[in-house]
Structure formats: C-alpha cells, structure tokens
Amino acid sequence: MIQRRRLLTAGLLAPMAYAAGSFVPAWAQNAPNLGTPTLPTPGFRRTKLGDVEIVSLIDGIARRPLGEEFVKNAPIAEVRALLASQGLPTDYIDIPFTPFLVVAGGRRILMDTGLGDHGGPTTGKLLENLRAAGFGPQDIDTVLITHYHGDHINGLRNKAGEYIFPKAKVMVPAPEHAFWMDDAKMAAAPDAMKGAFNNVRRTFAQMPADMLVRFEPGSELAPGVRSVAAFGHTPGHTLFEVSSAGQTFNYVGDLTNVPALFARNPDWAVTFDMDAEAARKVRRETFARILSANAMIGGFHFPFPAFGRVAAAGNGYAFTPLA
Template identity: 35%
Template sequence: MTNRRTILKGTLSLMLTATAMTTLAPLGVAAKAPQVKTAAPGYYRMMLGDFEITALSDGTAKFPAETLYIGAKDQIAGMLERAFLDSPVELSINAFLVNTNERLVMIDAGTGDFFGPTLGKLIPNLVAAGYQPEQIDDIILTHAHVDHLGGLVAGDRIVFPNATVHLNSRDADFWLSAANRDTAPEAKRDLFSAAVKALTPYRNAGRLKTFLDGAEPVPGFKSTLRAGHTPGHSAIAVESKGQKLVFWGDITHGDVVQFDEPYVTIGFDEDQAAAASARDAAFAEAVEERYLVAGAHTRFPGIGHVRTDSDNFDWVPLNYSATL
C-alpha cells in the first residue's frame, strides 16, 4: 500500500542517488577545453598501380597576390574572391615520395631551415608517414629553387645520407655558377647562394648527378623539360599498370589564378614568356592524356586532374580516399 511514509522514503532515496551522482561526476565537466592549435601530420597516401605514392607537406606560406602574380592585375582579386580566397594567398609547398618496391624516390625536398616556422616540416611528416631520411635512395629535383632543395641540408649536414640527388644539367649549370650569381639582380642572389649551400655537400660526396632533357634520372622516372620558371625546370612522370602521374613542379603557383589565366606569370620565373608557354603545354597535355598531376604549390596534397572549362582550365582535386 502506498502511504505517506513510502512516498517520503522513495523521495529520499532519489535525492540520495542524485547527490551521489553529482559527487562522483568528473570535476570540470563544464570547463572550457583549451584550444590545441596543432594540425595533423601532413601526409597523404595513395596507390598508382603497384607504386605507393605519399604526398608530403613542407608547410604553407602566405604570398601577396598583387606582387606574386604578373599580368591580369585587375582580375586577380576577383578570381581569388570567387574561390573564397584573398591576398595574401596561402600556398602549399609539397614534396612527393614514390615507393616502387625496388627504390624509394622523393620528388623535391622542401625548404629545410631556409624559411620561417610555417615551413620546413618535411622531415617530421616523412617520419610520421612511416619512413626515415636514411631510407631515401634518390631525390629528383624538378628545379633548383630553395623551396625545392633547401631540405637537403640542415646547416652544413646532409639530411639524406644515402640518397643520390638528381637535377637537370641546365639548372645545375645555371644555379651553381658564381658568375651568374654575381650578375643576377640583388633580389635573386640568395637563390643562387641557397642552391650552392644545399647541393655542394652532395656534389662533394659524389652524390649529385645531372640529367639531360628527356632523360630518366632514375629508371622509370621520365623527365620532360618545362623550362621558363628556371632554365632546367622539369616535370617527372611515373607509370604503373597503365596509370600515370606527372610531378610537374612549379607549373602553377596555387590552383586558381593560373588555371583561369595561363599567361599570368610570377616574379620568380626566369623567362616569363617561356614559363607561360610551358604552362599552356603542360595543361593541354594533362587534359588530353587525362593523367594525374602532382603540383608543388597546389593546395595539399596537391594531386588531381586538369580539365577545360569556360575560363580556359580548371583544377580538379583527387577524390579523398581512406583506403589503399
């Protein structure tokens, strides 16, 4: 029978239970958690036939679009706005690792310690991806700018002790020339100094090899001269089981402006007209052959396709996959 006493006992029991639950609840449940403010390791892995491809982020850096790009000045702000970007525009610096099951080959080597804290992350991301610097057999440089070869050294120390570095002979002759450095504009002389600092230890060790236009610096890695950005700027292509991927270095900076306006160049191009022509040829070939492209400065992981659209060309990022 329900009476006043049983009702009171039930109410008391509920109160005691609630009090116990409150007492045992973790402290600070309602407290604000501090922001972590660190990103996940910057690598992305995919298969190309039997080859394992790993995109490696060296970080990002912001560049003022109004000084980076040359040409179409009145259109650049609108292009960026339509892509939900503005100036300074943040560009990725990417390198790529190819495991052929026989050799471990890296395309470009990041900035090393030549720039600020937002860059120079290649080695920790390489390690996070499951590899060590001493495992790299070959490093093929698309060209000899500091953001592609700075990571070869840390101070005066060789970072990749077992790797052979491969560079188109045109770039080696140009960037390692003291005479060229002395006659270069003051703003570009640091590019020569960085190339000398990064490449000389490998050359002294007998592990800097140059290659000619169209050669295979490593068997199965075919080069195509895309000169203009630098004299020896080269794309590197690999194929496995009918699948093709072209690492095209600095054909573009970003994935907006120069796809819409391929003739827009940048201040780092040694030959503006040749760079624009090389870009147009690279775009056209990528559209026609429908192969994958890996860009050093397209937003990470920098792998995708090129298609035509109403504004010349368009970048189509690779569909993300969590499986191999």
Template identity: 35%
Template sequence: MVKSEAPGFHRLMIGDCEVTVLSDGHLPLAAMKLLQGDSSQIAEALKRNFLGEQVETSHNSFLVNTGTKLVLIDAGAGTLLGPHTGQLLNNLRAAGYRPEQVDEIYLTHMHADHIGGLIAGDQRAFPNAIVRADKRDTDYWLNEENMRAAPTEAKRFFQAAMVSVSPYMRAGQLKTFDGITDLIPGVRAQPAYGHTPGHTMYVVESKGEKLLAWGDIVHVAAVQFADPTVTIGYDVDSAEAKQEHWRIFEDAAKNGYLIGGAHLPFPGLGHVRSNGDKAYAFVPLNSLL
C-alpha cells in the same frame, strides 16, 4: 588551445608504385604583388575564390616507392624560409620512412623551397641519396659569375642553391641529366623549362596509371588555371613559362592523368579539365584524407 597540426602526409597507389605526398608546410604568398598579368582580372579571380591579396600556399613533395627504389621529388625548404616550412623530415618519419632509406632525390628546380631540406645543419639530411637535377639548373644556379651578375635581391637564390647542394657535390652524390631522361624504371624526367632554366617535371607510370609531378607550373590555382597567361615574378623566363602552362594544361586535360603540384592545396593531387576556350579548371582528387 593545442596550436599544432596533424602530421602532413597522404598516400595513394599509382599502379604498383606507392606515392606518399609529404607536406613541408605552408607560407603566405603575395599573390597581387607576384602574379603577372591583368591585375584587375587577377584581383577578381582571387575575390571570386574567397582569397585576398595574400594566399596561403602549400609546399608539397612526393615520395615514390617503386618496390626497389625510394625516390623523393623535391626536398622542401629546410631552415631557409622560417618556422612554417621545413616540416618534410618530420612528416617523412610520420609516414613510416627514415631519411637514410631514400635512394634518390629528384629536383624539379633549385629554388630554396625545393632544396633547403637537402641539408640538416651543414650535413646531408639524406646521407645515402643521389641528388639528380637537369644540368641547365645546376649550370645556372651553381655558377658564381651568374650570382655576381644577379640583382641584389636575387643573389639569395644562388646562395641557397650552393649551400644546399654542396655537401652532395663533395660526396660525389650530385648527378645531372639533360632533358627527357628515363631515371629508373617507372620514373621519367620531362622538361618544362621557363620557371627556371632547367625546371623539370617527373612522370611516374605503372600498370597504365600515371602521375605527373609538375613542380611549380602553378602557384595560385584560383587564378592560373582559368587564365594560363598569368605568370609569377619568380619565373626566370616568363614567356617560356607561359607557353608551358598552355602545353601542359592541354595535355593533362586531353589525356586525363593525375597531376601533383608543389604549390596546389595539400595534398596537391587532382586532374585538369578544359573549361571553355583557352581556360582550364583544377579538379582536386576525390579521396579521404
């Protein structure tokens, strides 16, 4: 028995931009414990989709090559979440790139599974990259007072953010933005606050084609598309996160653009379809992997 997996990357074109989805690995998510909503309906949705209380969850990042800039959207978990994640660097190399080639890193938010891969040991894993994030997230997660005031079980989120981002801060390579921001030609930051104070999506557009890399809008597709009211225990503001579900699902279904999710089944690409009154469905991209 080989007991190893093939390199996890998938490539597609968005107009003139080459997008490579990089798998950082996968982890079981305690869906029944963490999802917040009608527990009986959540259990039924899981059963209907042949899932149990633990759902194996993909961790996806998106590498965007515009031809002039190489941009990584989220950096994976690094060593923070154990041996089943932290595969981003290996998969980046397998996809034909090197970490030192990455010009910029855009963070959807500063949870451990999106920032731990910024460092290798205590050094910058991407030595030439500028790291960008919404200032609401940096102000929240890099604040010592917020960490001291947080419940004991939540302090690790602050510690992970501080450890992962500090080498870039010391090098002057952390830059913040505020809300909707054109970052480079073809890539725009778009707020989707709620999951964290500065949770941000990134719009990649070229030649009339569009990909929305939406970060952690959805954690369990089998449940949350059909019932957008379901949130997750990791949401900092669950009421705001719920409103973002409605807003983004409606817009994506109406306009038909491609979405990329950090925790949708790898490669995390597809479309959102309206599925009756106040319900939606995820349609995975029809492509050869």
C-alpha cells in the same frame, strides 16, 4: 618586347629577395597581421598508381599578402575577382610546399625537399610527415630536384651543413645546375639575386661527387620515372612523370603557382617565373597533354593533398584535389 623584358627582370628579382641572415626567400615567411595558415593533419596522403604508391608530404604553408606584383600581367581587381569566384581570400595567398615520395618496390624516390630548417614556423615539416608516413630520411635512395629555388632544395642540408638524406643520390637537371653554378652569371646578377646563387653553392658546391648526379631533361631516371623539360620558371625547370600499369602521375613542380590563378589563367605570369613567356608556353602545353591523357597531376604549391585531376575550365583548367 619591353613588357617581356620587364616581366623577366621582375621574375629574376622577386623570388630572390632573401630574408636577412637566412637562405629562405622572404616570400616564404608568413606575413604579419594576416593570421596563421592551418596545416593539414595528418600531413601526408597516399594514393595508388598501378603497382606503385605516391605519397604527398607537406613541408608547410606560407601566407603572403596579395599585391599587384604577384600576377605581373593582370590587374589586381581581376585577380581578386577570380579568387572570390572560387570562395578564396582576396587579401592574401596561402602557398603550400609539398614534396612527393614514390614508393616502387624497394625504391624510395623523393621529389623536391622543401625548406628544411631554413624557413618560418609553419614550414619545415617534411621529415615529421615522412616519419608519420612510415619512412625515415635514411630510407630515401633518390632525391629528384625540379629546380634550384630555395623552397625546393633547402631541405637537402640543415643549418649545420649535414646532408638530410645521406644514402640518396641527388639527381638534378644539368641545365639548371649549369646556370646557377656559373660564376660569370652570378657576378653579373643583380644584388637581389646573389643570395639565390649563394644558396645554391651552400647546397651543392661541396656535395660529394658520388652523391650529385646531373641528368639531361627528357631522360629516364628510374624504371617508370621520366624527366620532362619545362624551362621557363627557371632556366632548367624540369617535371617528373611516373608510369605504372598504364597509369600516369605528373609531378609538375612549379609549372603553376596557385592553380586557382595560374591553371585557370595559364597566360598569367606569376612573379617567380624567370622567363614569363617560356613559362606560359610550357604551362599550356603541359596542361593540355595531362588533360588529354586523363593523367593524375601533382604540384609543389597545389592545395593539399596536392594531387588530383584537371579539367577544362573557360580559357584554362580547374584543379580538383583527390578526396
């Protein structure tokens, strides 16, 4: 119980360490002296899913040092050994930010929004890549939000406060919205977490009533698009499942940060999970379900093009991006 409480407390604080004077989590900034991550060119990738199209749109990549705090319940030596076994660096972690666009008939549904103009120099590329893929922000009719961490919601409004997708309904999980908009929870939160609450209010408090739509996880949000409760990473973290012509795509948001670590070891707890035990349980359940269905998977922090397949590997799962 004590260990779980420590994990929860650390999970609450770690993602909420905000850079001074900004609304971007400090971990989303590039770490000095570790080089600069290379962004893919082009920064979008299309794939067909039955009668619809899925487009991954990278918003950028942040590089952070790999410290003992990143995986809360595994020795750093084991973490580095697993990375080395896959030919990955062992002194830093590259974290991509990749929203997805669903093109279905006349619908243009964006899932998560990236950091917008609130991040570092290797982020904020969503609109550029959206246009490169043949779409503009005015073409988006729906934005689906998995959860309220800054790298998923900051792209909704720019620093001037303007709404980036002016014609879109912004659909958010009701329990997620209720948690972050609760004044009592904000008042009781540690100081390191108050920036995250303030960022949510900057984003949503003045959003027009006809733009903001709350939904209950588990409900259908559009024809062929269903929400799936996956609480743990945050109190209302929600996944989205797209189905067409007998095929399925599962956008898993932050179910796992860095699949080379947390898909391969689903019981490991990333520092950003607010309830590590709930996140571990739903991570295992979701990967098992996706593998059983032979469904395509996409993740916000997965390596580009950020969608592909999973296969059983040891005690967990291996993610293979689409070629």
